[in-house]
Amino acid sequence: xxxxxxxxxxxxxxxxxxxxxxxxxxxxxxxxxxxxxxxxxxxxxxxxxxxxxxxxxxxxxxxxxxxxxxxxxxxxxxxxxxxxxxxxxxxxxxxxxxxxxxxxxxxxxxxxxxxxxxxxxxxxxxxxxxxxxxxxxxxxxxxxxxxxxxxxxxxxxxxxxxxxxxxxxxxxxxxxxxxxxxxxxxxxxxxxxxx
Numbered sequence: 001x002x003x004x005x006x007x008x009x010x011x012x013x014x015x016x017x018x019x020x021x022x023x024x025x026x027x028x029x030x031x032x033x034x035x036x037x038x039x040x041x042x043x044x045x046x047x048x049x050x051x052x053x054x055x056x057x058x059x060x061x062x063x064x065x066x067x068x069x070x071x072x073x074x075x076x077x078x079x080x081x082x083x084x085x086x087x088x089x090x091x092x093x094x095x096x097x098x099x100x101x102x103x104x105x106x107x108x109x110x111x112x113x114x115x116x117x118x119x120x121x122x123x124x125x126x127x128x129x130x131x132x133x134x135x136x137x138x139x140x141x142x143x144x145x146x147x148x149x150x151x152x153x154x155x156x157x158x159x160x161x162x163x164x165x166x167x168x169x170x171x172x173x174x175x176x177x178x179x180x181x182x183x184x185x186x187x188x189x190x191x192x193x194x195x
Contacts, residue, residue: 007045014188015050016059017115017143026053058140060113068095069187072112074105074131075120075149080172084118087176093189102126109135114144116183121150121161129164136165145186149174 013020026032034045099105121128147168
């Protein structure tokens, strides 16, 4: 994979996890430096300028560094974790870490800074709802997607999870491939399996 040196506003938006309008606005007001393609209105942002813009604005730069999306899988069912890890690993665009309890999950979210967290609600130490709340209380984590998984499917519980910041919910048992597909959709990645 060649490392791109110049990005379009759309690509920059994906890397920074903001809307393209935001990138264009920052470009036009001078807070994001770049250049226009001669003879056109197209804006282009060189890699190092995008990098410094991300640093200045506290945007994690690892998406720019590796291009891989980071998935944190949190579940106390070791076999299921293995199954999910294998499915994500089959798609080389993912970098995967796993945790078997809420405490480790909390530590890893801060260190690993995942793009998406696959979170079991029923953890041995704290419940998934609390993990959601902790992630959402950290302003640097607002772009992290959280997909909750659980065997319990009471609608009001799902509403509670969404209220504390879960982006999506899947009830167990589910097909692991479907989970990977759903994560690709949430991260606006092309679904390789579908191709």
